[in-house]
């Protein structure tokens with residue numbers, strides 16, 4: 001069996017250089033998540049799961065500064081997605097996008113105000129040459145969502161649309177439909193079943209929460225979804241939100257190898 005599967009590990013130096021949308025995972029794992037999207041006109045963050053200082057350092061490594069960030073799109077209120085907001089809110093150039101329930105829970109959690117740009121989940125809006133769609137995901141948060149970002153400007157490009165779907169216990173059919181048409185799929189691949197079972201740091205109730213329908217996606221669930229999806233247009237797939245304790249790159253690669261032929265370029269994000 002031939003496996004057309006190209007690996008390139010997404011470290012701090014690696015990135016996708018794309019004409020329409022440039023995507024770079026600053027970091028993704030159980031301890032923090034933050035993605036960077038650049039278009040011709042603007043620069044965006046998806047989640048802010050590291051301290052503001054660390055995000056600034058990650059951006060500096062990419063010749064980008066916080067003064068250039070136009071907006072942050074928040075998926076949900078868990079700490080590994082929002083801890084940078086405390087510092088980022090002081091930057092007047094940044095717009096903060098979230099749905100209402102998520103924004104309210106974050107303000108209660110932090111006890112400070114953020115000048116939110118509130119949107120309704122599922123409501124399409126544009127920001128410069130970026131079109132933004134969102135969809136609900138099953139996860140134990142107030143109103144957790146995933147995003148589809150599409151290039152709305154003129155001209156072509158290898159990657160013109162990106163879906164971000166992490167922090168979900170399973171993949172409902174509306175999510176499969178929403179992400180089928182994108183060029184770059186960022187999908188959670190949180191844990192290896194055996195490694196989670198053997199883990200000694202997490203008590204049984206935490207393991208049950210991770211495995212629940214409102215927890216996280218396992219390697220198996222993510223890869224089965226990709227394998228069994230028909231009608232998708234993906235060119236690249238990034239496995240994200242990979243647990244440092246209960247997962248490994250070799251485990252993901254092994255499952256991918258067993259799953260048969262892939263036509264996609266595949267990357268594994270690092271925390």
Ligand SMILES: [Zn+2]
Nearest residue numbers: 078080081167
């Ligand atoms: Zn998370």
Ligand SMILES: [Zn+2]
Nearest residue numbers: 076078139167
């Ligand atoms: Zn979460």
